[in-house]
Amino acid sequence: MKFKIFMNHLSRNGGAEIIAIDGAKMLARKGHRVSICVPRNQVEESLLNDLDKSGVSVIYIDMKNFTHLGEHKDICQKIYDQIIDVANFKLRDFICNNIEKSDYVIVHKMRSLSPLLFKFLRENGNDFIYCMHDYELFNFNAKKIGGVASSIYFYLFRRYFLKFINKMCCPSTFMKSEVESFFDEEKIYVLNNFISGDFVSDDNKKYDVAFFGRLEQIKGIEYFCKTVSMSGRKTLIVGSGSLENKLKKQFKNFHNIEFLGNLSHNNAINLMGQCKVVVVPSLWAEPFGLVAAEAAMCGTYLLVSDQGALPEVLKNVGGYGELIDKQSIIQCSLFLNVIERIFISGVLDKKPDIKNTYNIDFYYKNLIGIINESQS
Structure with a gap:
């Protein structure tokens, strides 16, 4: 088969991006012809050589946006991106010139591309799957617009494009249940994300507790830092984000x-195996929980928020860990009590029963099954 994979940013800085890139390489290894379609100004050049060696080509979409700036966009850049979301007609020309009708299209991220993408693909005669990694479709611009205005924007504009989507894939059962509130249940599939890497557990673990991920408010990193500063336990924090400089300054004397900071995927995986407990204190409803799944494969005990799909992931990887409710995360004294109890209870002495539920072979089998069903 010939695949065209759309993503809004060619990088490995997020779970969706990792799934899109490694999924493309996996499809190429299986003998498929694969191309990634991405805005020209959203490409990390260091990834291109590896993709080329893997048999994956890159096709550039000639358009400008500022999505990669995240929360650092100024007001003019925010307005520009909003206009592009509503009227990105360059996509039609790109699809007509680069996407053949026989191509099967997988859309991993359409933020910055506009939901017009779905309409243009249907007009071009393509079958496609939209992989919904987060809330970008039905909660778009919530931070920028907010409240009632955000809801009106969704219902008057973005909801219109749902009818053009052939199949929607969600990374968890939790996310599927969320999507069912506004999309045809018969067109929704669970396509669990996969994890990849050399997962090794170090017998002589260097760190007591660790956090891996984006340093953003929704990830609960501020409460985590405050809590571990009271514990004295050796703590590792891997990742970057808008709070990085603030947190480094606030806790520099601890x-x-x-x-x-940011590490390569392989280096981060290696460090997970050197940690006794990995904490995922998310304050928002996580669509999946890549860090939790990866840490579990390293034989590391998990303390994860009860938000979103995290309880589902914890169960599927063997249950070596426990849940903590959002209120206990916010109240750092309770958060600290939970962490300390883990170390004195003896649970860390138990041998984990790891289940490799999220491997890439399962992902490929499920993906091809969904594609074949959609074409039947």
Whole structure:
């Protein structure tokens, strides 16, 4: 088969991006012809050589946007991106010139591309799957517009394009239940994300507790830092985000806390195996929980928020860990009590029963099954 994979940003800085890139490479290894379609100004050049060696080509969409700036966009850049979301007609020309009717299209992220993408693909005669990694479709611009205006925007504009989507894939059962509130249940599939890497557990673990991920408010990182600063336990924090500089400055005198910033995927996986407990204190409803799944494969005990799909992921990887409710995360004294109880209870001495539920072979089998069903 010939695949065209749309993503809004060619990088490995997020779970959706990792799934899109590694999924493309996997399809190429299986003998398919694969191309990634991405805006020209949203490409990390360091990834291109690896993709080329893997047999994956990159096709550039000639358009400008500022999605990669995230919360650092100024008001003019926000307005520009909003206009592009409503009227990105360059996509039609791109699809007509680069997407053949025989191509099967997978859309991993359409933020910055506009939901017009779905309409133009249907007009071009393509079958396609939209992989919904987060809330971008039905909660778009919530931070920028907010409240009632955001809801009106969705219902008057973005909801219109749902009818053009052939199949929608969700990374978890939880996310599927969320999508069922506004989309045809018969067109929704669970396509669990996969994890990949050399998962090794170190017998002599260097760190007591660790956080891996984006340093953003919704990830609960501020409460985590405050809590571990009271514990004195050796703590590792891997990742970057809008709160990075603030947190480094606020906790610079706490010598038990080590900030390493962004690391390569392989280096992050290696460090997970050196941690006794990995904490995922998310305050929002996580659509999946890639960090939790990866840490579990390293034999690391999990303390994860009860938000979103995290309880589902914890169960599917073997249950070596426990849940913590959102209120206990916010109240740092309760958060600290939970962490300390883990270390004195003896649960860390138990041998984990790891289940490799989220492997890439399962992902490929399920993906091809969904494609074949949609074409039947």
